[in-house]
Amino acid sequence: MSSLRQKQLVKKAHGTYGVLLFTLEWKEKRKEILKRDKHVCRVCSSTEKLQIHHRQYHYSLTLRKFKKPWEYPNKLMITLCEKCHQSGHNKFKVPIKYI
Template structure:
């Protein structure tokens, strides 16, 4: 499952709210009054992402005024999932049920506009498992990471180097000036890591993203090219 990023939407929304002076365009209340500010799209533009609208087609409304602007509560069906973000902690609010949320899903509806909701509301509104599927794959990723970090395949050499062999690739975490570097098949990387854990997490990301495999393929190709050349001369 592809994971999205809400950065564009957040930047756009913040800009609209800023242009409106940080207040609801109808009742004038602000965050300081304890309201949730939302961005309302005054008309629907087919094929536009919520952040691609000209800002003059948008206005800041508090949650209450936004609901009455649309006549009532948001439609229950027909939503499309278009974005995802991890806030790092429970600082988000589901615009559908009001729950505090950490994982934010951006959904849009042709008769309403965009709304940030939690996992359960996203699944319900889109009649899909887009959100729960994404969360499940995140949980599986976290479990694999934990297994990798704690793996007994990691050995510690007398030199203090932590190392393991993964898919015939030799990964070493080499201490250097109180920090650590990654060495892959005897080639030292440039990145510095504060802790061994950071270095292990990075190795895992490189393995999972396929970058490590690609890197080794390139190294092997370089070596083959070198052999071919030396044969030619």
């Protein structure tokens, strides 16, 4: 897969994520991860503006779409504060796993 195509996929996934993050399924999953991480950022221990970060995105080649944000195993999600989350995304590209 070309890297341009990959970029487009990520962009698309993020667009969808924006909407999906307001769903009940995600709220429940988010609560679960926050609880596991004791409501602190795993990088700087801040308790402000916590967000959940996905370490990987899974793209299903058969369904031709990304998994829903709450369909990932918990170990692929971590709690980060807004600041660490943003700087993480600026530094690293989230790997996409094709499944």
